[in-house]
Amino acid sequence: MPRIVLLHATPVAMQPIQSAFAERWPEAEIVNLLDDGLSIDRARETDLSEAMIERFVAFGTYGYRMGADGILVTCSAFGPAIDRLIDALPIPVLKPNEAMFQAAIARGGRVGMLATFGPSVGTMTDEFEEFVARSGRPASLNTVLVADAIALLKGGDVESHNRLVAARAPELGEHDAIMLAHFSTSRAAEAVRAVVTVPVLTAPHAAVDRMREMIEG
Numbered sequence: 321m322p323r324i325v326l327l328h329a330t331p332v333a334m335q336p337i338q339s340a341f342a343e344r345w346p347e348a349e350i351v352n353l354l355d356d357g358l359s360i361d362r363a364r365e366t367d368l369s370e371a372m373i374e375r376f377v378a379f380g381t382y383g384y385r386m387g388a389d390g391i392l393v394t395c396s397a398f399g400p401a402i403d404r405l406i407d408a409l410p411i412p413v414l415k416p417n418e419a420m421f422q423a424a425i426a427r428g429g430r431v432g433m434l435a436t437f438g439p440s441v442g443t444m445t446d447e448f449e450e451f452v453a454r455s456g457r458p459a460s461l462n463t464v465l466v467a468d469a470i471a472l473l474k475g476g477d478v479e480s481h482n483r484l485v486a487a488r489a490p491e492l493g494e495h496d497a498i499m500l501a502h503f504s505t506s507r508a509a510e511a512v513r514a515v516v517t518v519p520v521l522t523a524p525h526a527a528v529d530r531m532r533e534m535i536e537g
Contacts, residue, residue: 419526428496
């Protein structure tokens with residue numbers, strides 16, 4: 321039974337990935353580590369500071385020392401810190417959106433993204449462009465930020481969060497695929513699919529599938 325440690329920087333990311341594991345890889349032993357101070361402090365930084373990177377790596381290293389066979393990060397605002405963690409640990413460490421990026425560009429070169437946490441947009445855009453460069457397939461990313469939605473979700477109003485996200489989705493309706501940027505945003509998938517005809521991709525299920533491939537070979 322492989323032990324997969326999930327690194328969370330906000331509690332709203334926890335339920336979607338837990339559900340995805342239950343559906344796609346129930347045999348895995350899941351351990352949840354939460355430091356919601358990471359997302360609070362990240363929101364105060366324009367760029368990811370060295371101090372924040374070191375703090376994140378220490379967080380991930382603690383997870384590794386718990387006997388993790390793999391680590392899955394569920395917050396998309398820490399790209400450079402995850403890169404540092406990947407280099408530091410001898411086990412698979414997966415970024416939250418890598419598998420979703422792969423699925424998106426497989427559907428075409430015009431990719432849209434609905435995001436709710438502003439500080440993540442820059443790091444996710446950089447990661448997307450790096451992934452596209454490695455893949456050798458041309459693709460562009462157009463992001464719409466639904467700025468008020470995450471506060472509603474954190475306050476427990478899932479329905480209003482989903483409604484706000486879905487209301488902006490038609491702006492990306494001419495793209496080849498729409499990605500829901502964060503694990504927390506995946507709750508809005510059904511509402512978004514109801515208002516657009518293009519594929520709508522979420523990160524949790526794709527990440528679980530990729531994590532399983534990395535562990536089982």
